[in-house]
Amino acid sequence: MRLLAEGLGSARGGRTLFQGLSFALGAGDSLVVVGPNGSGKTTLLRLIAGLLPPTAGRIILADSEDPVAESVHFVGHLDALKGALTLGENLAFYKSLFGGGGDAVDETLGRMGIGTLAMLPAEVLSAGQRRRAALARLLVSHRPIWLLDEPANALDADGQILLARLMQEHRGRGGIVIAATHARLDLPAAREISLAGAA
Amino acid sequence: MSAALAAILKRDLKLALRAGGGAGIGVIFFLAVVVIVPFAVGPDLPLLKRIGAAVLWIGALLASLLGLERIFAADHEDGSLDLLFLAPVPLALAAAAKALAHWVATGLPLVVMAPILGLMLGIDARSLVAVTATLVVGTPAVTFIGLLAGALAVTLPRSGLLVAVLVLPLAIPLLIFGVAATDAAVTGEIPFGAPFRLLCAISLFFFVLGPIAAAAALRYARE
Numbered sequence: 001m002r003l004l005a006e007g008l009g010s011a012r013g014g015r016t017l018f019q020g021l022s023f024a025l026g027a028g029d030s031l032v033v034v035g036p037n038g039s040g041k042t043t044l045l046r047l048i049a050g051l052l053p054p055t056a057g058r059i060i061l062a063d064s065e066d067p068v069a070e071s072v073h074f075v076g077h078l079d080a081l082k083g084a085l086t087l088g089e090n091l092a093f094y095k096s097l098f099g100g101g102g103d104a105v106d107e108t109l110g111r112m113g114i115g116t117l118a119m120l121p122a123e124v125l126s127a128g129q130r131r132r133a134a135l136a137r138l139l140v141s142h143r144p145i146w147l148l149d150e151p152a153n154a155l156d157a158d159g160q161i162l163l164a165r166l167m168q169e170h171r172g173r174g175g176i177v178i179a180a181t182h183a184r185l186d187l188p189a190a191r192e193i194s195l196a197g198a199a
Numbered sequence: 200m201s202a203a204l205a206a207i208l209k210r211d212l213k214l215a216l217r218a219g220g221g222a223g224i225g226v227i228f229f230l231a232v233v234v235i236v237p238f239a240v241g242p243d244l245p246l247l248k249r250i251g252a253a254v255l256w257i258g259a260l261l262a263s264l265l266g267l268e269r270i271f272a273a274d275h276e277d278g279s280l281d282l283l284f285l286a287p288v289p290l291a292l293a294a295a296a297k298a299l300a301h302w303v304a305t306g307l308p309l310v311v312m313a314p315i316l317g318l319m320l321g322i323d324a325r326s327l328v329a330v331t332a333t334l335v336v337g338t339p340a341v342t343f344i345g346l347l348a349g350a351l352a353v354t355l356p357r358s359g360l361l362v363a364v365l366v367l368p369l370a371i372p373l374l375i376f377g378v379a380a381t382d383a384a385v386t387g388e389i390p391f392g393a394p395f396r397l398l399c400a401i402s403l404f405f406f407v408l409g410p411i412a413a414a415a416a417l418r419y420a421r422e
Contacts, residue, residue, distance in 0.1 A: 046281075049281075049284075049285065050284070050285075051281055051284055051285075051421060052421060052422065053422060069284060069285050070285065070287045072285060073285075074281060074282065074285060076278055076281060077278070078276075078277055078278025078281075079277070079278065080277055080278040080279040080281070080282055081277065081279075082210070082214055082277065082279070083277075084213075084214055084217040084218070084219060084220065085210070085213060085214065085217075089210075089213070093206050093209075093210045094282070096202050096203060096205070096206035097203045097206045097207065097282070097283075097286050098203070098285070098286060098287070099202060099203060099287060
């Protein structure tokens, strides 16, 4: 499976964020997107997920039957947790929504260090706990491409080590990790795209 | 695919029925509308009997408007709307599952309440059955129209009134044929079946149009 971007360009609100962006990622590869605030890191991730149409260029998933949207996990700024549901219910929902097999909910929550919180409503959790829950989504259903927008935000030191291990394992299974970040992420041999900011 | 749709249905039902979900508000509003009418028109039982079906329909229609603006806005605010786009189901079907959950939580209780409130207006048994039948068919259509309006207003804050204004004109045919069918059952001048079938046809139209148009509006709103 290969993820190809050809001549991607995007303009938001009349400003060109980037243009002529191309890259090719194969199994086990990772890409780190860096750049100052407002340079289009989130936009690029949303574009790859198909949540935004590009103004130029295209995204292709070669050697795969599935459309791109059904091959990606997207963890954005927002944790996509329903405050009124328990943590376990939130995760179980995403497991059945995305399907495709994956780790059991209880086991995953335990692994993310929030196993004891499974019965609590998500609204009482701290920012770091919510972030761990959002990352747990990556494990309860398996998809080959992870799109992570500032994944280390609000995570403590242990959480960041755990995140690095999860990304490493995913790449070891032949997955692709694309992360937008300010913080240093522990992603060995990752390629880097630097977005300069609005032209 | 059906597992994903069932998951959406189950989650939205749970959310509506939990504290703060707002499922009970519609029933209380419906009760309030029906109760104030006799105070306004006076204790004239023949008159209440004659306008009873119309009062029930107006009350149910207005109560059905409550909460429609939150169908997609809540998901948009917490980021889970993005993930619906990535689910392995067509967006229109996901939207339909959300509308169905909304109706079961908010519309179905109105239908159950209608005959009880009808007794308060002195409506006879025959037209109680008729008005309940028309509400069973008509109120889901109101929710599906609201699905479209909720999708159009997804990014707007405080859009409750806007959604109501968008829904009401489209819901007028439902109101006309809903009340007409009930009147037909009572007076017998025209057969109940004729306006009732038209009501069914209009509802079916919105069951199809609502989710497809809502999906298109959501796609447009992302850009």
